Amino acid sequence: MSLSLYECLRAVGLQRHYARFTSVGICRAAHLSALTMEDYPILGICCMEDRTRLFNLVQMVKALDLEYENSEDYGADSGDEGYTAADSSFSYVGGEDEENVYNDENERGAAENRKGLLRKKKPLTEISSNAASEHTPKPTPVYELMRTAGYNYGLPLTSPPAPNKTRPGAQRISVCVRKRPLTRTECKRGETDVLTTPSEECVIVHESKEAVDLTQYILKHRFYFDQVFGEESSNEEVYQRTAYPLVQHMLNGGKATCFAYGQTGAGKTHTMLGSPVRPGLYALAVREIFAHLSTTHMNSPLLVYVSFFEIYCGQLYDLLDHRKRLFAREDGLKVVHIVGLRDVRVDSVSSLMEVISQGTEVRTQGVSGVNPLSSRSHALLQIQLRDANQQIAGRMWFVDLAGSERASDTKEDRQSRMEGAEINQSLLAEQSHTPFRQSKLTQVLKDSFVGDSMTCMIANISPGHLATENTLNTLRYADRVKELKGQGGLRGGRREKTNHSPKRNFQEICLQTKTSPSCNTNKASPGDSGGSGDAWSVSRDGKEERFGQDRDTHEKLRSLKPAGEGEEGVRREEWRPAMEGKGVGRWAWVASTETEQAHRITGAIPDEAVVLYNRHTEEETLTVAPSLTVLWMSHPVSELQQNNLSPQPVDNQTRP
Ligand SMILES: Nc1ncnc2c1ncn2[C@@H]1O[C@H](COP(=O)(O)OP(=O)(O)OP(=O)(O)O)[C@@H](O)[C@H]1O
Structure with a gap:
């Protein structure tokens, strides 16, 4: 028995959608290869399980087409004789009687003559077994994106506001959020509410995401504001x-x-x-x-x-x-x-x-x-x-x-x-x-x-x-x-003055870890690490952390100078070449600095960088963007983990 659209669909448990497929002009198995995921809802394929099945099927059909094209090089385009419906590798065992499936003889003929399908190496039953393994519904994984305090390049903050904060109204700048209820039209459309407001200062966005392997997961984005108003x-x-x-x-x-x-x-x-x-x-x-x-x-x-x-x-x-x-x-x-x-x-x-x-x-x-x-x-x-x-x-x-x-x-x-x-x-x-x-x-x-x-x-x-x-x-x-709010913004654009000289060396700004009674960071420079040539280490309270990173790149970063007075610090373009070929997108930077300097630095770091800086012991901050690892940090990993700031889960959260 040869393959048909119906059989393909049935092999992955999607035969109930057959009519829908044909109604939109997808009448042959080979047509499946043209489908993209955007088409799935049109075909009535909405739930995750069905989407996965169809995706697997489409991939299979595509692979077969590819084989067919390759085979032309070997002179396989000599007709259909060599690819008969009897080719065992294509048969679907235990299928319904073909006659019940095909009303249109031409269609069947076309499907059968589809060389790519007929040259298939894997039996479709394999898809079927794959699909079967999908049967048990799994709970949708939920990940929460880690955030930072301090300037974070547009990413929201994790840290709740300080407990002794003044009432929003009493501040010169207050930022509040108001969530409205779902409208009647939205309810009718079947829209779901993706916002929760667990406290007066917090709002969480539950973003539905789909990983490359089509598994669905929820990414929670937590934001803190001076005031959050629920619906x-x-x-x-x-x-x-x-x-x-x-x-x-x-x-x-x-x-x-x-x-x-x-x-x-x-x-x-x-x-x-x-x-x-x-x-x-x-x-x-x-x-x-x-x-x-x-x-x-x-x-x-x-x-x-x-x-x-x-x-x-x-x-x-x-x-x-x-x-x-x-x-x-x-x-x-x-x-x-x-x-x-x-x-x-x-x-x-x-x-x-x-x-x-x-x-x-x-x-x-x-x-x-x-x-x-x-x-x-x-x-x-x-x-x-x-x-x-x-x-x-x-x-x-x-x-x-x-x-x-x-x-x-x-x-x-x-x-x-x-x-x-x-x-x-x-x-x-x-x-x-x-x-x-x-x-x-x-x-x-x-x-x-x-x-x-x-x-x-x-x-x-x-x-x-x-x-x-x-x-x-x-x-x-x-x-x-x-x-x-923290930097004299919304004040005619003029920043508050700090005691720091704007001409301070970039190395000073970035590489000197501020010490405080509870934080005695001895070494912050890779050059001073005392470890192997490839490792950077930072010790704090007697504990040493090493990170096998690239000294050469770091040397380049060190050589960057801050922009002069009135400029905005090291510009992004200056970072790019320094990071070239060094896995851009997977870098972190440590800065120990006063707020303004930290802003200058983080503002100069590409979006995709991870930044860790510690203005004060309590205010250790980790700026996280997708697909990143932390390159260098000034505090022991264990401590960061305790504070939920471990760099480790970053990849897990963003790429489950
Ligand atoms: N807090 C709320 N409670 C109940 N209904 C609300 C609330 N906020 C908005 N709505 C309703 O939602 C709809 C859209 O709101 P509104 O017109 O205020 O939006 P908008 O942000 O001003 O839009 P636009 O920028 O397009 O003018 C209106 O029907 C409004 O009555």
């Missing part, structure tokens, strides 16, 4: 822990900015604007402001003004003045003014909401891949307190950013792509830790990032599994913003 959190609750302290700051004469960031449909507008029944931060803030003003007796009562405009494709439009084009200009003191911006005095929450709803109606909207009513612009609401002389006595910005989704999610038209580019430029123009440096958004908000201003970013995330990638991007971005 059950109300706007009121979010307000209390995000905008409320900013409003208090404003009422004391300060400047504050509250951003909502995230993928389209993640809940930014819901958070900022809300609805009549669930007022958002705008309304709650203004309610607070009026409540405060009504209870505070001043000689000259303060007045509340609002302005509302959008930044769309790099242009400013007044949402309270028929979308009049606006221009941001800097005066001689480098203060940015938005020329012609209309501000409206409001005297109650309802008048403010009326003004906002007028503005929202004219805001640029489009249909994003995710949200049919997607805001395609950044909306900036400014609330100002002014005294009777029109002097500003407090100012607050609410920024509802346009969706941060990947370009591939947006419509393919040029307009959307331009918007996407501008949005990304605005949000990610933060090279050198100077956020929003190049964009109109930066320019407009520049004033809000300097001095004693307070900033709160709310990263909105969608729970559905289809949004996992965007959700991770949002969280990684938020994580980077969080890193700015």
